[in-house]
Amino acid sequence: MSVHSMCLVFLNIFLCGFLHVESSNKVLVISMDGFRWDYIQKANTPNFDDFAAKGTRAKYINNTFITKTFPCHYSIATGLFEESHGIIANSMYDPVTQKHFTMSSKESFWWDGGEPLWATVQRSDLRSAVYYWPGSEAEIRGLRPNIYFPYNESVNFYSRVDTVVQWLANDSYNIDFAMLYFHEPDHTGHMYGPDSTEVLTKVEEMDAILGYIVESFTNASLWANVNVLVTSDHGMTEISHDKTIDLLAYVDNAAMEQVPSMGPVANIRVADGMLEEVIANLSSAPHLKVYRREEVPEFWYYKNNERILDIVAVADEHWSIIMNASAYTYNGKGGHGYDNRLMSMKPIFYARGPDIRSGYETRPFNSVDIYPTVCRLLGARPAPNNGTIEHTSDFVTLPVSQAASVRSQTVLSVSLIYVSMAIFCVQEVLRI
Template sequence: MSHPAALLAVAVALAALLAPGAGVPVGRQGSRHKLLLVSFDGFRWNYDQDVDTPNLDAMALDGVKARYMTPPFVTMTSPCHFTLVTGKYIENHGVVHNMFYNTSSKLKLPYHATLGVQRWWDNGSVPIWITAQRQVTLRAGSFFFPGGNVTYQGTAVTLSRKEGILHNYKDEAEWRANVDTVMRWFTQDGLDLVTLYFGEPDSTGHKFGPESPQRKAMVQQVDRTVGYLRDSIRRSGLERSLNLIITSDHGMTTVHKKAGDLVEFHKFPNFTFKDIEFELLDYGPNGMLLPKEGQLEKVYEVLKDAHPKLHVYKKEDFPKSFHYANHPRITPLLMYSDPGYVIHGRVNVQFNNGEHGFDNTDLDMKTIFRAVGPSFQRGLEVEPFESVHVYELLCKLLRIVPEANDGDPRALLPMLTPEDEGGPSTPSTTTHSGSAPLAGGCPALMTGLLVAAVLLAKVA
């Protein structure tokens, strides 16, 4: 080899050694731990304050606790869960409701049926299961988690379970069996990421109300399950290699069922359903209307001041802070009611004692966040944050490159140990204004070495 060529080769080799992630495939820098994300549906942020919850308390002492977490609007199960696994506000991921609906065919499907409608979920956004499987051939699982039982761009999650329409949410023995299954997924099937969903305390909160003794008893059942889960992690030998996050989708508030000022469309003066082409009402405190051609202004003028507890907007005027209305699935008129008030359409058919779906700034809609594991600090309580940031945290824990999203990759870094917070990472492709740093290393030094090599080759 000639002298100039040798100099160039040495410089290039040094630059390659100093390059970020040199010789390491994308997402494989440093050690990677397994990750279990658990959601207990409808667990309001303060449900642990009027009930003894020793296992959740122990988890907070051993790891990280948020004062509370703010879900996206609209505070419904499927939209909020999809925000957790995509990092997108609801108007950007498109799962805008628990129900599939089509304004042309007038088809509306209930929650459980919608869980299996691929085109409702697979509409441009790719959840973390698919990203993990594609980037570094990780293996992912979804156990009852909303959105985990359909394919995305032709790809399905490695392992999944879907709840049945008559599923009994309250069966504690089944909860433990489900935990056992997830542990086998990790230890025997080699999964790296699992999302696990429980339908409580949401179901009990709906039926009996968030202040009821039944809800308090269900929170104790949740806490026992958290204890069983952590014990299972220890028994499976995963305590030092698995990060556990326990959270929820939204909170719950008491419905004013006997109020003298119920929100009842069928009693509004000058309003008639004859002017409406498509309606999605009678689903908690939210509603959508597609007026017939030429009737938009008339219907809006009738409804905008029809009830002091009802807030009706044209789609383009809906509050931008909600990050909700700017999606093709949203109808020209949409609305929500004040906390405690649900929307009744043609007849009164809503009889829940507890409800969600309200303004996400209302304290009763806030939910929980706990995290423990080798990547998390111990005994740390953090200030409230939006659930849209959780996705970036999940990607960092798995050391994969996030899809474009609305979260801030820096928002939840203080939760992590110094090694995980500042250690090897991957580039972010977030859509927010702030940009994440590239994965470790010294790009300026690398560039300088390459330039020096070229100059040495020229002068030698």
């Protein structure tokens, strides 16, 4: 082929597609909801053990307050404390819009307080896919995942794995980053309690799921270029029907305008002029700590948001805040949402992949550190966040400086080469 012909071919490729650079490995983040850190010690989990032997594990990690599914998952996705991203409970009230949030709410204004990983990677010219994650069905800051599904709890766990493996292995999807969610062992923990045989059986079933993920990755030759992070949102503790704190036993219903969330923590909007009286009355309740919003302890990072209402009432572990004991019918034996400093609320963390240290146990770190860690592994530029990249530097083998700039530097360098070649080819073609 002549130089002239070669230049024409090159220019056609250059102008049609310009450039796609694979300069970083892919990442998959998996959450097994309600997987308490010490379940591993109580159940038979050979696949988790093998995963740790070939990668890194933490004894536990520190999640955000309150320790509920939606707030904690969105903190993992955004690297932000709950007061920063605004998803402060599974159920909440927004005093600005006067709207109520449920776990089915998809309006953008609820979620725009943070930039989740699937949006961050898209801003770095990568592609994302999410198989269920709180917020993934909403348009957030103008973006949605490139691939996502409406939540459907009935979808088989193995089927979810098969789909995610296809995303990462099949070039037609061209997915760089994926998230995968399982609602167990949380569901079983709520029904039977964390110390039940049913939970241990479910933990062993989730261990089998992890084994299937590992096997599927091996069969698809993904371990060479995909880093896998396995974590959870929170733990679980024992609760009982006789350990309840009835708000109406201490405060008149008319004094509380909004109580959108209860259980371990009650978020209360008080009628005008009633704040001091309500605080005084609730403060007499046993097993309950009562805070004005501005007096919530700093270590919870849970006061600088308008959706956190006038009073934050926090129950002692094992106790539940309710409204009207005579109508209370919940009979679950497990709960979460309590103080994130409690060991019963701590979740798991495991990681394995080409950029992860092997056979290593890292010190406990914060769930908000996962966001900048994923950005580092992908070479993506993170949005402002509350995470600390140094907290995970001991087990991520990719240097921080390299990870932070590898994609942009590679794209720039290769782009300059291609541009130079294009200029040469144009000159060569014109000369002919």
